[in-house]
Amino acid sequence: MQIGPWKLSNNLVLAPMAGVTDRPFRQLCRALGAGLAVSEMVSSNALLWGSDKTRRRIDHTGEVAPVSVQIAGADPTLMAAAARFNVDNGAQIIDINMGCPAKKVCNVMAGSALLQDEPLVGRILDAVVNAVAVPVTLKIRTGWDPARRNGLAVAAIAESAGIQALSVHGRTRACGYRGEAEHDTTRAIKAAVSIPVIANGDITTPERAVEVLRHTGADAVMIGRAAQGRPWIFREISRYMETGERLPEPAPAEIGRILAGHLQNLYAFYGEYTGVRMARKHIAWYSKRQRDGNRFRSLINKIESATDQLATVSDYFSQLSERQELAA
Numbered sequence: 001m002q003i004g005p006w007k008l009s010n011n012l013v014l015a016p017m018a019g020v021t022d023r024p025f026r027q028l029c030r031a032l033g034a035g036l037a038v039s040e041m042v043s044s045n046a047l048l049w050g051s052d053k054t055r056r057r058i059d060h061t062g063e064v065a066p067v068s069v070q071i072a073g074a075d076p077t078l079m080a081a082a083a084r085f086n087v088d089n090g091a092q093i094i095d096i097n098m099g100c101p102a103k104k105v106c107n108v109m110a111g112s113a114l115l116q117d118e119p120l121v122g123r124i125l126d127a128v129v130n131a132v133a134v135p136v137t138l139k140i141r142t143g144w145d146p147a148r149r150n151g152l153a154v155a156a157i158a159e160s161a162g163i164q165a166l167s168v169h170g171r172t173r174a175c176g177y178r179g180e181a182e183h184d185t186t187r188a189i190k191a192a193v194s195i196p197v198i199a200n201g202d203i204t205t206p207e208r209a210v211e212v213l214r215h216t217g218a219d220a221v222m223i224g225r226a227a228q229g230r231p232w233i234f235r236e237i238s239r240y241m242e243t244g245e246r247l248p249e250p251a252p253a254e255i256g257r258i259l260a261g262h263l264q265n266l267y268a269f270y271g272e273y274t275g276v277r278m279a280r281k282h283i284a285w286y287s288k289r290q291r292d293g294n295r296f297r298s299l300i301n302k303i304e305s306a307t308d309q310l311a312t313v314s315d316y317f318s319q320l321s322e323r324q325e326l327a328a
Ligand SMILES: Cc1cc2nc3c(=O)[nH]c(=O)nc-3n(C[C@H](O)[C@H](O)[C@H](O)COP(=O)(O)O)c2cc1C
Pocket: 015, 016, 017, 018, 019, 020, 040, 041, 070, 097, 098, 099, 100, 139, 169, 200, 201, 202, 203, 222, 223, 224, 225, 226
């Protein structure tokens, strides 16, 4: 897939997830086969730009191009300034969030709340596209609620504003995360616009990725929650799309190695105190389907030091590996 001047290595995209898709996780997903990884959103509120959180979110050291950074907000001038600020700090693609239903975001009329006001959508997109020389992409839900599924209208506004790719999460804002995502609206959008379209929502397996691509005709798929604790899902989908072959789940020894590398990058990125805490949810996701996972997670949540956390993780996955070898 092509986004402006950037030719992606494949059509698999890691979805932006606040609190999850920090630089260590994006780098890991890219290394395991994602063609693009969108950063967590950076607020358009300049008052927050000096915070530790924003400083970390604009740190792209060592990331493989293209670096895509998401911005959120509802004021065209502030959004344009946020786009310029991120481009000055290394963003090579700016992604606009009109897809996040979080209360914190919706109450200030950003994220998916914007979908209600089409003229404002147009003004924001124009302002951001005109503010930066890099490609601007947009992420939307299918509409505000099932009665006002205006995704098609928003897609047309996006195309005429010069948006270079559109991600569509197949739910309305009102649907939250309930029910199953529908991809019919994405299919209709793809048929109506000529910019690249990325289908998103409930893609959890290689088979589902291929089905959604076929059904929608989309140019790429975007994966969020299914990559939590399973960053190798990208190489699984990529192999399946190339060969029809289903890779086996990684063995515990390999999961242990991937997780240990992930943890070391979290400690280096956040420092020990925050790194150990950020790591807990990832460790919980990686161990979700594993034997004795509950006991392991309650142990992990009590550990405060990076050395102990890493050693406990290594022991756990070594034990799983030994058990598996004995059983074989
Ligand atoms: C923890 C979490 C945080 C999210 N944060 C954002 C965000 O900052 N910006 C955004 O556009 N979408 C955000 N999303 C929505 C995802 O990008 C994605 O659209 C949604 O999870 C559906 O895809 P999935 O079924 O593959 O998870 C978030 C989702 C989750 C679960």
